[in-house]
Amino acid sequence: MSQGGYRRPHRWAWWMERPGYMRFMIRELTSFFMAGYLVVFLVTLSKVGAGDAAFAEWVDALSGPGWVAAHVVALLAAVWHAVTFFGAVPQAMPIFLGERRLSAPIAMIVMGYGPWLTVSAVVVWWILR
Amino acid sequence: MSKEQALESAEHAGSGVRGAASPEATAERTITLELFRYHPETDSEPRFQSYEVPYNEDWVVLDAINWIKDHVDGTVTHRWSCRMGVCGSCGMMVNGEPVLTCAAFLKSYFPFAVRVEPLVNFPVERDLVVSMDGFMEKLEAVKPYMIRDDVNDTSGGEFRQSPAELAKYKQFSMCINCMLCYAACPVVGHEEEFLGPAALALGHRYNKDSRDQGFAERMDVMLSDEAMWGCTFVGECSVVCPKHVDPAGAIQQAKAMGAQEYFKRFVMPKGAGA
Numbered sequence A: 001m002s003q004g005g006y007r008r009p010h011r012w013a014w015w016m017e018r019p020g021y022m023r024f025m026i027r028e029l030t031s032f033f034m035a036g037y038l039v040v041f042l043v044t045l046s047k048v049g050a051g052d053a054a055f056a057e058w059v060d061a062l063s064g065p066g067w068v069a070a071h072v073v074a075l076l077a078a079v080w081h082a083v084t085f086f087g088a089v090p091q092a093m094p095i096f097l098g099e100r101r102l103s104a105p106i107a108m109i110v111m112g113y114g115p116w117l118t119v120s121a122v123v124v125w126w127i128l129r
Numbered sequence B: 001m002s003k004e005q006a007l008e009s010a011e012h013a014g015s016g017v018r019g020a021a022s023p024e025a026t027a028e029r030t031i032t033l034e035l036f037r038y039h040p041e042t043d044s045e046p047r048f049q050s051y052e053v054p055y056n057e058d059w060v061v062l063d064a065i066n067w068i069k070d071h072v073d074g075t076v077t078h079r080w081s082c083r084m085g086v087c088g089s090c091g092m093m094v095n096g097e098p099v100l101t102c103a104a105f106l107k108s109y110f111p112f113a114v115r116v117e118p119l120v121n122f123p124v125e126r127d128l129v130v131s132m133d134g135f136m137e138k139l140e141a142v143k144p145y146m147i148r149d150d151v152n153d154t155s156g157g158e159f160r161q162s163p164a165e166l167a168k169y170k171q172f173s174m175c176i177n178c179m180l181c182y183a184a185c186p187v188v189g190h191e192e193e194f195l196g197p198a199a200l201a202l203g204h205r206y207n208k209d210s211r212d213q214g215f216a217e218r219m220d221v222m223l224s225d226e227a228m229w230g231c232t233f234v235g236e237c238s239v240v241c242p243k244h245v246d247p248a249g250a251i252q253q254a255k256a257m258g259a260q261e262y263f264k265r266f267v268m269p270k271g272a273g274a
Helices: A019-050 A052-062 A065-092 A104-128 B003-011 B061-071 B133-141 B163-167 B170-174 B180-184 B186-190 B197-207 B215-222 B236-240 B247-267
Strands: B030-037 B047-054 B091-094 B097-100 B114-117 B124-126
Touching (some): A019 A052, B047 B061, B097 B236, B180 B197, B215 B247
16 A cells, blocks of 8 residues: 655654543553552462461562552552553444444443442452451 | 735636635735655656745635645646545644644644645655555455445345444544554654554444444454554544544554454354354
């Protein structure tokens, strides 16, 4: 599909040209923080298997300000990723009632925020019961 | 052209420009248009040329370009036709934003200069005109037409469809091929072979049409690496679309259908196909 004509130079800073591009890059970068958190989580599981003393030592290490800050950043990244994910739901999974399409805010509640809050409430109840 | 010359010329502006004929409508102020110029027979590199244009708040950018071509510089080359957001011919970059110039009012930019360039992510043929060859090939690639064995058999009457079935794809059929979505898509800019938003949305439009039976045939193209899996869902194609087609949404829906089709073909290599 090659075409003739003048080709403008490649724009290496394309992601700074539009706010939407920047939001896209931030959304993609959140995956690094979530992957980092997953590594910490896997190490935590391995400490559980290593015995009470190893687990307590690991939990003690995690209570340091650096680790707490890292977890806060990972949480913010995860929340932002979830928000963008739920925002995409109405586009990716339209719901039709006959010939009428469910509006985006309703679709986000029905297929995103609603189940999310429900599952979160169940988890919180299960932990605090 | 000086400001005085521009104003004097505006008094004689012809009927080709809306709202330009009467002296009463003649603007007292001017606005600067910086046009991207590139003539392949004389220019090795593009350049920008500034023009003073009478400012009329009823004018759109296309009116201003037409005025330049009619009254100042006949060598300026651009595409346009309907002047009302239907034909999709006049898409250009205005201050870095892909827009239909027939829908971009000068008053949105006044008093600042307006920089007009050909749509990015396309080779430039001349001035503000880009090559559409690759785009047309991509549109053709998704087989954007009704596929069924009896498509020419009208003995049973028309192929009927309910309003609910129409609603499933109507939005995606509103595309006017203005190519703004290609200019907004960074994947198109990086991967020349990527089919791109409009073509993929058009393919999905036919896949969602209850009268069509070409899903499997069309999926042979849409499941390829340079088709829908190339989309990273930046989503700006839908933001700039003047017809609210939402190509980004179409592609994500196509991915869901494509994933099902992929696994169906994996499980049943010879018997898959909707």
